[in-house]
Amino acid sequence: MSVAGDLIGLLKGEAQADRVVPRSGQAAKLTLAVSGAMAFLAVFALALSLASGRLADRWAEALAQSSTIRLSAPEAEIEAQTWAVLAVLQQTPGVDSARALSDDEQRALLEPWFGPDLPVADLPVPRLIEVIETPEGYDAAGLRQRLAAEAPGAVLDDHTRWRAPLIAAADRLRLLGLVSLMLILASTAAMITLAAQAALASNEQVIRVMRLVGAxxxxxxxxxxxxxxRRALTGAGMGAVLGMIAVALLPSAAEEGAFLTGLGFQGAGWLLPLAIPPLAAVIAFWATRIAAFRTLRGLR
Amino acid sequence: MHDAAFGYGAEPILSALSLRLAPGSFHFLTGPSGAGKTTFLKLCYAELVATTGAVTIFGEDAARLDRDKIALTRQRIGVVHQDCEFLDHLPIRENIALPLTVAGRDSSAQDANLDELIAWVGLSARAQARPPELSGGERQRAALARAIIMDPDLILADEPTGNVDWEMSLRLLQLLCALNKMGKTVLIATHDMALIRAAKAQVQARVLRLAGGRVSAAGADL
Known part of the structure; x- marks a missing residue:
């Protein structure tokens, strides 16, 4: 029962020995179809997992490097407090740049909720100041203290409370993608085991004759x-190629499309689906080997 | 065999079997239908294991053989079944070469011997036919060719003439007698007394009778 012998035989191929088992049968078609379908799904699960990973990284990176100061003050003081906040920020280590959003920018932010004709100037909308951090970042607690002293109406939002659940969600999505991939591979193993058992059962006469002559x-x-x-490798190869074509045909990633249009592979990531067919072959090898020896042990 | 017995259930159908097949000997095993001739042969090639007693094949206790050793033992035994099972998807030539294939020997390197054997059993013209296309006699001869391709020490034949006419029976018998003269041990299970008498004219054959689950030497009536 040498595994090495099996692998050598697999790579070398034995034309005469391969002819001994009849080629036809439902099990052959089932193995091809299941491997193909599972590889196709695996490509999508892999794409989902990778896209979720990228999304988590992007969100973490984008939100970690920017923060917002919300300034609420009486109209007469708002301008003075804005300058005071900008002055504090200019002197704060870890702050790369800071600027107050214009009325047009604030209107654009509110437009999705209130429509295009919102009179921002007439409403008590707080002034927003965008802060871009250096890679090292700033001391949020220290900045809050200084802002409280210089501009009592300023509230620092460093996005931490937004960032954590978003990143957690993206990480969870990546985990789900990986779990889906594992389930697909496990289902492939189960289906191939059943197909192999069916093939062995339907070839009982072949096995009997082979044993009779000393096999x-x-x-x-x-x-x-x-x-x-070989069938699993072929089926999974076809499924993986079709899956990659389908992923390639998805709309390309765009800012406005956000996550859904970014569900693809990027750069060297396109090489990862190529690992699916060999993986399917390894699973088929072990599933069939275990099923074959178990069935043969049951046949006297 | 030493005091061997076998039964599919609680009741043994064969019991107290004690005999030895000497190398190069020729035996017939006779008895009525259902006497256990096929079961007896199956004990001889380790398809079945004696429930009590011992069956020793080429010096090894059959009950202690694992599957690999059984396979190796069968490479030294040529079996001709009554129903001549083949791999129906392969031409008869490849079926005859099957013992070489499964033993890992390159049958193409032995093409000349294979063709000679196929000619010897008179199947040259039918070598590429599939087993279902062959007549009963052709299948019996193909089974015999497959049984001897590995140059076995022991040939077991279960009713080898059961499905063929008298002329073909004599031809098969001649082949088996020729093999025996080459030094092979032959055991044929049959209830065809005419065949046994015909064999006795050609080789020194010992006749065993199986009745009531026991084996005994047949009398002078044969």
Missing amino acids: RDTYIARAFVRRFT
């Missing part, structure tokens, strides 16, 4: 293992 169980098992491994 060892290792030899019989190898004939089936080779057959199923």
Whole structure:
């Protein structure tokens, strides 16, 4: 029952031995179809997982490097407090740049909720100041203290309370993608095991004749293992290629499209789906091998 | 065999079997239908294991053989079944070469021997036919060719003439007698007394009778 022998036989191929097991049968078609479909789904699960990972990183990076100061003050003081806040920020280590949003920018932010004709100047809308951090970042607690002293109406929002659940959600999505991938591979193993058992059962006469003429169980098992491994490799190869084409045909990533249009592979990530067919072959190899020896042990 | 017995259930159908097949000997095993001739042969090639007693094949206790050793033992035994099972998807030539294939020997390197054997059993013209296309006699001869391709020490034949006419029966018998003269041990299970008498004219054959689950030497009536 040498695994090395099986692998060598698999790579080398044994034309005569391969002919001994009949080629036809539902199990052959089932293995091809299941491997193909599962590889197709696996490509999407992988794409989802990678996209979620990128999203989590992007959100973490984007939100971590910017923060907002919300300034509420009587109309007469708002301008003075804005300058005071900007002055504090200018002197704060870790702040790269800071600027007050114009009325037009604030209107644009509120437009999705209140429409295009919002009279921002007539409403008690707080002034927003965008702060861009250096990679090292600033001391949020210290900045809050200084703002409280210089501009009592200023509230620092460093996005921490927004960032944490977003990143957690993206991480959870990545985990779900990986779990889906594992489930797909486990289902592939289960289906191939069933197909192999069905093939062995339907070839009971072949097994009986082979044993009668002196075939060892290792030899019989190898004939089936080779057959199923190659079918799984072929089916998964086709499924993975189709999956990659489908992913490539998805709309390209765009700012406004956010997550859904970014569900693809980028750069070297396109190489990852190519690992799916060999992985399917490895799963088929072990699933068939275990099923074959178990079935052969059951046949006297 | 030493005091061997076998039963599919609680009741043994074979019991107190004690005999030895000497190398190069020729035996017939006879008895009525259902006497256990096929079961007896299956004990001889380790398809079945004696429930009590011992069956020793080429010096090894059959009950202690694992599957690999059984396979290796069967490479030294040529079996001709009554129903001649083949791999129906392969031509008869590849079926005859099957013992070489499963033993890992390159049958193409032995093409000349294979063709000679196929000619010897008179199947040259049918070598590429599939088993279902062959007549009963052709299948019996193909089964015999497959049984001897590995140059086995022991040939077991279960009713080898059961499905063929008398002329073909004699031809098969001649092949088996020729093999025996080459030094092979032959055991044929049959209830065809005429065949046994025909064999006795050609080789020194010992006749065993199986009745009531026991084996005994047949009398002079044969």
